[in-house]
Amino acid sequence: MTAASTARAKDPECEVTVFTEDEDVAYSPCAIPWGIEGKSKWTDIVMHTPDFYEKERGIKVCTKTTVESVDDAAKTVTAGGKAYAYDSLVIATGGKVFVPPIEGTNLKNVFIVRTIRDGKNIQEALKDAKNVVIGGAGVIGLELAVAFKDMGKDVTVIEMMNQVIPRIADKDMADDIQKHLEDMGIKFVMKAPIQAVNGTDKVSSVTADGKEYPCEVMIFATGVRANLDIPKALGFDVGQLNAVIVAPTLQPYKRGRLVPDIYVAGDLVQCESAVMNGATMSQLGSTAVKQGAVAGNNAVSKEKKLFGPVASPWVSFIGEKQIAGTGLSQGLASWYGVDVVEGKAKGLTRARYYPGGKELIVKVLADRTSHRIIGAQIIAGEEATGRIDWLTSAVISGTTAEDFLVRSENAYCPPTSMVKDVVISAVEDLCKNLAQ
Amino acid sequence: MTAASTARAKDPECEVTVFTEDEDVAYSPCAIPWGIEGKSKWTDIVMHTPDFYEKERGIKVCTKTTVESVDDAAKTVTAGGKAYAYDSLVIATGGKVFVPPIEGTNLKNVFIVRTIRDGKNIQEALKDAKNVVIGGAGVIGLELAVAFKDMGKDVTVIEMMNQVIPRIADKDMADDIQKHLEDMGIKFVMKAPIQAVNGTDKVSSVTADGKEYPCEVMIFATGVRANLDIPKALGFDVGQLNAVIVAPTLQPYKRGRLVPDIYVAGDLVQCESAVMNGATMSQLGSTAVKQGAVAGNNAVSKEKKLFGPVASPWVSFIGEKQIAGTGLSQGLASWYGVDVVEGKAKGLTRARYYPGGKELIVKVLADRTSHRIIGAQIIAGEEATGRIDWLTSAVISGTTAEDFLVRSENAYCPPTSMVKDVVISAVEDLCKNLAQ
Numbered sequence: 104m105t106a107a108s109t110a111r112a113k114d115p116e117c118e119v120t121v122f123t124e125d126e127d128v129a130y131s132p133c134a135i136p137w138g139i140e141g142k143s144k145w146t147d148i149v150m151h152t153p154d155f156y157e158k159e160r161g162i163k164v165c166t167k168t169t170v171e172s173v174d175d176a177a178k179t180v181t182a183g184g185k186a187y188a189y190d191s192l193v194i195a196t197g198g199k200v201f202v203p204p205i206e207g208t209n210l211k212n213v214f215i216v217r218t219i220r221d222g223k224n225i226q227e228a229l230k231d232a233k234n235v236v237i238g239g240a241g242v243i244g245l246e247l248a249v250a251f252k253d254m255g256k257d258v259t260v261i262e263m264m265n266q267v268i269p270r271i272a273d274k275d276m277a278d279d280i281q282k283h284l285e286d287m288g289i290k291f292v293m294k295a296p297i298q299a300v301n302g303t304d305k306v307s308s309v310t311a312d313g314k315e316y317p318c319e320v321m322i323f324a325t326g327v328r329a330n331l332d333i334p335k336a337l338g339f340d341v342g343q344l345n346a347v348i349v350a351p352t353l354q355p356y357k358r359g360r361l362v363p364d365i366y367v368a369g370d371l372v373q374c375e376s377a378v379m380n381g382a383t384m385s386q387l388g389s390t391a392v393k394q395g396a397v398a399g400n401n402a403v404s405k406e407k408k409l410f411g412p413v414a415s416p417w418v419s420f421i422g423e424k425q426i427a428g429t430g431l432s433q434g435l436a437s438w439y440g441v442d443v444v445e446g447k448a449k450g451l452t453r454a455r456y457y458p459g460g461k462e463l464i465v466k467v468l469a470d471r472t473s474h475r476i477i478g479a480q481i482i483a484g485e486e487a488t489g490r491i492d493w494l495t496s497a498v499i500s501g502t503t504a505e506d507f508l509v510r511s512e513n514a515y516c517p518p519t520s521m522v523k524d525v526v527i528s529a530v531e532d533l534c535k536n537l538a539q
Numbered sequence: 540m541t542a543a544s545t546a547r548a549k550d551p552e553c554e555v556t557v558f559t560e561d562e563d564v565a566y567s568p569c570a571i572p573w574g575i576e577g578k579s580k581w582t583d584i585v586m587h588t589p590d591f592y593e594k595e596r597g598i599k600v601c602t603k604t605t606v607e608s609v610d611d612a613a614k615t616v617t618a619g620g621k622a623y624a625y626d627s628l629v630i631a632t633g634g635k636v637f638v639p640p641i642e643g644t645n646l647k648n649v650f651i652v653r654t655i656r657d658g659k660n661i662q663e664a665l666k667d668a669k670n671v672v673i674g675g676a677g678v679i680g681l682e683l684a685v686a687f688k689d690m691g692k693d694v695t696v697i698e699m700m701n702q703v704i705p706r707i708a709d710k711d712m713a714d715d716i717q718k719h720l721e722d723m724g725i726k727f728v729m730k731a732p733i734q735a736v737n738g739t740d741k742v743s744s745v746t747a748d749g750k751e752y753p754c755e756v757m758i759f760a761t762g763v764r765a766n767l768d769i770p771k772a773l774g775f776d777v778g779q780l781n782a783v784i785v786a787p788t789l790q791p792y793k794r795g796r797l798v799p800d801i802y803v804a805g806d807l808v809q810c811e812s813a814v815m816n817g818a819t820m821s822q823l824g825s826t827a828v829k830q831g832a833v834a835g836n837n838a839v840s841k842e843k844k845l846f847g848p849v850a851s852p853w854v855s856f857i858g859e860k861q862i863a864g865t866g867l868s869q870g871l872a873s874w875y876g877v878d879v880v881e882g883k884a885k886g887l888t889r890a891r892y893y894p895g896g897k898e899l900i901v902k903v904l905a906d907r908t909s910h911r912i913i914g915a916q917i918i919a920g921e922e923a924t925g926r927i928d929w930l931t932s933a934v935i936s937g938t939t940a941e942d943f944l945v946r947s948e949n950a951y952c953p954p955t956s957m958v959k960d961v962v963i964s965a966v967e968d969l970c971k972n973l974a975q
Contacts, residue, residue: 134953137893143953147892242952377946388958389951409945416950427950456583457573488955489925492948492962496932499946509845510813510935512928514852514863515825516678517570517579519924522824526928 104129104151105392106193106368107162109399117190117403120163121156122170122182127219128153133388135222136243139229140250145219170196175337175365191364191402194334194347194355195395198327198370198386203238207300213321216243225322232319233257236309238297240267242419242426244324245280248289249422259290259318261297261311271417272426273433275447276466276480283422292316327386329371339367344382346373351409353398366401368394377412377499378430378477379439385415416495418488427491430478430498431468442471443478446504446533450525452486454517461485465529467494467504474503474537476530486519490526504533540565540587541828542629542804543598545835553626553839556599557592558606558618563655564589569824571658572679575665576686581655606632611773611801627800627838630770630783630791631831634763634806634822639674643736649757652679661758668755669693672745674733676703678855678862680760681716684725685858695726695754697733697747707853708862709869711883712902712916719858728752763822765807775803780818782809787845789834802837804830813848813935814866814913815875821851852931854924863927866914866934867904878907882940882969886961888922890953897921901965903930903940910939910973912966922955926962940969 107119121128129150137143153164168183173192180187200215202208212228214221229235235251237244240262251258262269266277267284281291295312300321302308308317329346340356342348347355353366369391376383390413397410418427436443446467453460461484468478479494481487497507508531513524543555557564565586573579589600604619609630615622636651638644648664650657665671671687673680676698687694698705702713703720717727731748736757738744744753765782776792778784783791789802805827812819826849833846854863872879882903889896897920904914915930917923933943944967949960 131890131953131958133951133958134890134892137953142894143890143892150891387951389949389960392958393948411945414948416948418950418952418955420952420954425955429950454567454570454579455586456570456579458578486922486925488950488960489922489927489929491925491950492960493925493929493932495948495950496929496936499948500932500936500938502936509847512829512850512852512931512935513825514854514865514924514927514931515569515823516854516856517567517573518856519854519861522567522569522828524924524928 104156105395106195106366106399106402107156108160109396110403111160111162113400114403118163119161120165120187122165122168122180124167124169125218125220126166128156128164128166130219131388132217135216135219136246136250138219138222139226139247140253145223148219170333173333173337175362178364189364191366193398193402194365194367194371195369195391195398196330196333196371197391199330200323201326201328202323203297203325205297205299207302207306208323210300210302211305212319213300213306213323215323216247225320228320229254229256234259234318235320235322236261236316236318237322237324238309239324239326240264240269240281240291241324241326242268242417242421244322245284245421246419247322247324248284249287252287252289259292259316261292261295261309261316263294263296265294267291268426270434271428271432272480273466276426276464276482279464279482280421280424280426283424287422327370329373331371334367334371342373342382344373344384346384347371348373349410351411352401352407353394353410354401366398368398374415375412377414379441381439383413383415383435385413387415387417390415414495414498416491418491423484424482425485425487426480426482427487428478428480429491429495430476432478432480433468436468436477441477443468444471444533444536446529446531446536448525448528448532450521450528452483453519454521457517463525465490465525467529467533469504469533469537471537474505475501476504476507476533479529490524494526504530504537508534540592541831542631542802542835542838543592544596545832546839547596547598549836550839554599555597556601556623558601558604558616560603560605561654561656562602564592564600564602566655567824568653571652571655572682572686574655574658575662575683576689581659584655606769609769609773611798614800625800627802629834629838630801630803630807631805631827631834632766632769632807633827635766636759637762637764638759639733639761641733641735643738643742644759646736646738647741648755649736649742649759651759652683661756664756665690665692670695670754671756671758672697672752672754673758673760674745675760675762676700676705676717676727677760677762678704678853678857680758681720681857682855683758683760684720685723688723688725695728695752697728697731697745697752699730699732701730703727704862706870707864707868708916709902712862712900712918715900715918716857716860716862719860723858763806765809767807770803770807778809778818780809780820782820783807784809785846787847788837788843789830789846790837802834804834810851811848813850815877817875819849819851819871821849823851823853826851850931850934852927854927859920860918861921861923862916862918863923864914864916865927865931866912868914868916869904872904872913877913879904879913880907880969880972882965882967882972884961884964884968886957886964888919889955890957893953899961901926901961903965903969905940905969905973907973910941911937912940912943912969915965926960930962940966940973944970
C-alpha cells in the first residue's frame with residue numbers, strides 16, 4: 104500500500120490497482136500481539152479500508168484475490184481469472200511463515216501469525232484455552248507469550264536454539280530477557296526441536312525433544328521465508344539467502360539481466376548488508392515501508408530513487424523491557440567470518456538521583472581488524488529506540504569505536520539521561536577491550 | 540572532578556589536589572531545579588563527598604578555598620595563602636552567571652542558580668514567598684518556573700528577546716513550549732529588558748520595560764559567561780566569544796604559542812563548531828564531563844587524547860514536554876551567515892493505535908548550498924533524547940538531507956515508534972523544500 108500511495112502521489116494521472124489475498128489492507132502485522140490482547144483495537148490497527156483507497160486516493164484494491172500468473176513479456180497480470188495490462192508492476196508478496204514439516208500442523212487451534220484474520224482466530228480460540236504452546240522464541244513469539252500471559256493463560260515457549268531471540272540478539276542479552284519473562288511465569292523449553300503436534304481433531308499437546316507439552320492452542324512463530332511463488336514463475340534470480348536479488352532501484356534480475364518495469368519490495372527481497380560485504384535479510388516492517396516508497400516512486404517516475412544497504416535496526420517491547428538491536432550480532436557476524444570484540448555498560452535512562460529512571464544496558468560490537476562498530480544491542484525500561492537509531496547511523500557510516508568517542512556527543516538533562524550516556528560508556532568499554 | 544578521577548585512574552602514583560570555592564563537589568548544577576522542588580534530594584545530587592575522594596581515590600579536595608594566583612613559570616598554585624607545586628595543571632573554573640549591571644541586584648532574596656548552596660537558599664526564601672520573578676527564559680529559567688509553579692507559587696518569567704529559549708531554539712518550537720507553560724499558569728513578559736530590582740532590604744518588585752512586577756523572590760537565569768579570572772591573569776589567548784582558545788588537547792595558548800602542562804575544561808572553553816568553520820560555545824554538563832576526561836588524561840599521560848569539535852546536543856524537560864536540539868538553530872546559523880532550509884513533521888512516539896503515544900515534533904535544518912543537515916530540534920512527550928543524539932551524528936558527519944533518506948533506518952515496534960519515524964518524515968519534508 105505504501106508503493107501504491109507513493110505512485111499515486113507522484114503521478115496523479117496513473118491507474119493504480121492492488122491485488123491481495125488478504126481481506127484487510129494497510130495494517131501492521133507487528134500489531135497483532137497487542138490486538139489479540141485487546142490493548143489495540145482491530146479497527147484501529149487497519150490504517151485505511153479498501154474503500155478509503157478507492158475514494159480518497161483513486162487506488163483500486165481487489166481483496167481476497169489471488170494473482171494466478173504474470174506475463175512479463177505481454178506485461179499482463181492474471182488475477183481472479185481476469186487479465187490486467189500493466190506499464191509497471193510492483194511485487195510485494197511478502198513472506199510465508201515457516202512451519203516445520205511435521206505431523207499435526209493442520210489440526211484445529213494450530214496457528215501462524217501473519218494476518219489480522221489469524222489474530223482474530225487466535226483470540227477466539229483462546230477463549231476456551233488454558234494452556235498455550237508457542238513454537239519459536241523470536242520477538243514475535245515472545246511478544247505473543249506476554250500477551251497470552253496478560254490474558255491469564257499458562258504459556259510455554261519451545262525453542263530449538265539455546266537462547267531466545269536467536270540470530271539477532273547475543274546470548275547474554277537474550278538471557279536477561281528470558282529471565283524477565285520467567286519471572287513473569289512464562290515457561291521455556293530450550294534446545295528442543297518440535298517433533299509433532301498431537302491431537303485428534305483439535306491440538307491437545309506438542310512433542311518436543313521427546314517430551315509432551317499439553318495445550319489447547321499452539322502457535323508457530325518460527326520465522327518467515329520469502330514468498331517466491333511469482334518471482335520463481337517469472338524466472339527471477341534468487342540469491343544465496345533464498346530471496347529475490349534486486350538492484351538499488353529494487354528491480355529484479357533474470358539470468359543476470361536487469362528486468363525492466365518490475366520492482367520488488369518487502370519480505371521477499373534479499374538486501375545488501377551495510378556492515379559487511381554480502382547479502383542479508385531485513386524482514387522488518389520499517390524496511391518494507393521504505394522499500395515500498397522506493398518501488399512506488401520508481402514504478403511511475405523517471406527520477407529513480409535508490410534503496411541503500413541495510414543495518415536493519417529492530418526493537419521489541421517484551422513485558423516491561425524494550426530490547427533493540429542493529430547491525431551484526433555475534434551470530435550474524437560469525438556468518439561473515441568476522442572476529443568480534445565487545446563492549447558493554449549498564450546505567451540508567453535518567454540521572455541516578457532523578458525519580459523513575461529505568462535500567463539501561465548497552466552492548467556494542469566491533470570488528471577486531473578495522474575497529475569499526477558493526478553492531479549494538481540495548482535492553483532498557485524506556486528510551487531504547489532513539490539510542491539504537493543513533494548507533495545504527497554509526498554502523499552505517501563505518502565509524503570506528505575510537506572515532507565515535509572523540510566525535511559523538513549526547514544530550515543531557517537529569518530527567519532524560521545520564522550526563523555521560525550509557526551508549527558512550529559502552530563504547531569506552533569497547534575501546535578498552537580493542538586495545539588489549 | 541572528572542579530570543581528577545581520570546588522572547587518578549590513568550596514573551595510580553600521581554598526587555592529585557583539587558581546589559574549589561564551593562562547599563560541595565561532584566554534583567550536577569543541572570539538577571538544582573528538581574532539588575529545589577524536592578523531586579531529587581540534595582544529598583542524592585552530590586555524587587561523592589570530598590571525604591570519599593580522599594579515602595577511596597586518594598584525591599585531596601580543598602573546599603571553600605580560593606586559588607589566589609598561578610605562576611606558570613615556577614609551576615605553582617597559591618591557594619588559601621599556601622603555595623603548591625604542580626607538574627600539570629587543569630583549569631576548570633567554569634562560568635559566572637551574567638547579572639545585568641542594574642540597581643538592586645544585591646538585595647536580599649535576589650538569587651543566581653549555580654551551586655547547591657544557591658539552591659538551598661532559594662528553597663528557604665520560597666517558604667515565605669507567593670510571587671516569584673525569573674529573569675531569563677532559557678532552559679534553566681523555564682525549568683525553575685515549572686518547579687516554582689509545582690510548589691504553588693505565582694511565577695512570572697521576564698525575557699528580553701521575543702521568544703523563550705532564545706539562540707538555541709527556533710521561534711516556532713519555542714512558542715509551543717511557551718504556550719504549554721502558559722497553559723500551566725506561568726506568566727511571560729517578552730521583549731522586556733529588566734531595568735531595576737526594587738526594594739529596601741529585600742526585593743519587593745522588578746521593573747522591566749517600564750512596568751513593575753511585584754515579587755518576594757527574584758532569580759537571575761540570564762546566562763553564563765566564561766570565568767576568565769585565572770586565564771586572563773596568566774595572559775592566555777581569549778577568543779572572539781570571550782572564552783579560552785584551546786588546542787584539541789585542551790591546552791591553552793599564550794600569544795599564539797601552545798602552553799605546556801596546562802589544560803582547560805568546562806564552561807570557560809571556546810569550542811570549535813562541528814557544523815561550520817568557526818568558534819562556538821558549548822556550556823553544557825555533558826561537554827564539561829567529556830572535556831574533563833580529556834584534560835585529566837592529558838595531564839598525566841603521554842598518550843594525549845583529543846577533544847573534537849562540537850554540535851552541542853541539549854535536552855530539557857519542561858512541564859510535560861521534552862525539548863531538545865542539536866547543531867545550529869536559525870539564530871545560530873545566522874551568526875555564520877548561512878542560508879537555512881527547514882523541514883518539519885509531526886507524529887507520535889508510538890504507533891497511532893498503541894495506547895499512551897505522545898506527540899513528537901521534529902524539525903531539521905539544512906544549509907541551502909551543500910544540503911548538509913546542520914541542526915535539528917525536537918519537542919516530544921517522551922523519547923526525545925536518543926533521537927536528538929541520532930540527528931547529532933548526522934550533523935557531525937556532514938550528512939546531506941538526501942543521503943540521510945537513502946542511508947538512515949529506524950527501529951520499529953508499535954509500543955515504541957511509528958513504522959516510519961517522525962525524524963525520517965521531517966527529513967523528507969526538508970528534501971522537498973530543498974528541491975524547490
